[in-house]
Amino acid sequence: MKNHYKGYLIDLDGTIYLGKEVIPAGKRFVERLQELKRPFLFVTNNTTKTPEAVADRLAKEFDIHVSAKTVYTASLATIDYMKEQRKGNRVYVIGESGLTELILSAGFEWDEEKPDYVVVGLDTDIKYEKLATATLCIRNGATFIGTNPDKSIPTERGLLPGAGSFISLIQTATQADPIMIGKPNAIIMNEALKVMKMNKEDVIMVGDNYETDSQSGLQNGIDSLLVLSGFTAKSVVSSLPEQPTYVVDSLDEWTF
Structure with missing residues (x-):
């Protein structure tokens, strides 16, 4: 081949x-x-880790040695998209450090009241209040962004809920369609x-x-x-x- x-x-x-x-x-x-x-x-x-963390994990856990520059995540694509839109820099995020840290370090400001964007990704520490805040912000006019549509993710335990599952929940609660990045x-x-x-x-x-x-x-x-x-x-x-x-x-x- x-x-x-x-x-x-x-x-x-x-x-x-x-x-x-x-x-x-x-x-x-x-x-x-x-x-x-x-x-x-x-x-x-996968938005749960930064490119540096992904490269570090590949080296330490799997003996695969690559530069962080060879890793392009849906988090980075989300940031690039929001910057290109130039609709504001206030954001509320459902996600883990690989998403929230990158977004904030890129110059966006956290806002739980009237953000310009609500970004929803995989969050293994999801709580009802996070979902409620995201729902209210989108209903108040925030642009709804989904990092990726993966409803399930493969693990050694089997297929587990992915970001798409959370995005679908918010979509149902708001009746708003997300802009999907990944x-x-x-x-x-x-x-x-x-x-x-x-x-x-x-x-x-x-x-x-x-x-x-x-x-x-x-x-x-x-x-x-x-x-x-x-x-x-x-x-x-x-x-x-x-x-x-x-x-x-x-x-x-x-x-x-």
Whole structure:
């Protein structure tokens, strides 16, 4: 399976690791890219950690050594989007440090009364009052932003609630549709291409989730490689409404 791609956009959860366990073929895939000096960028919907924390985790837990500059999260894409809109800098966030710290360090100000934006991501310490505050702010006119649509996230325990589950709850409570940033939406993919300094035809999107990773390619004119190591099961591939460019059981099958 030889290819012409100059750069790789790569998912993390379910592709390189699964919860707290490394996926050996994923680790080897990254190491082969490094050996070949082939540019790659981890494009992840995970907003719970900063790029520096992601790179640190990859090194300490999985013995995968990369620069934080190779990590582009939905948090960074959210910040880039809000800056481009220039609608104000007041924000209320449901999320963890990888989202809130980055947003505040980018110059946005916390506001629980009349924010310009309400950003909703994954929050494993979710409380009813957070949801209530977000609901009231959106009903009072704040722009509703969802970091990513992942309703579930793959872990060693199985599939657990993701950011999309919280976003759906707020959407139901407010009857407002969110602006969605993360995969498979165009916002994060276009920003990732800018970071890579490459065109769509130069790259391929690699990931385990058909609904986000593969659709990132299918919806945005980018080739995709679906690896059956996480979210999407092999049993459903034949019934997918539109096939990814490539499907493999393991990233070991991919030839550069």
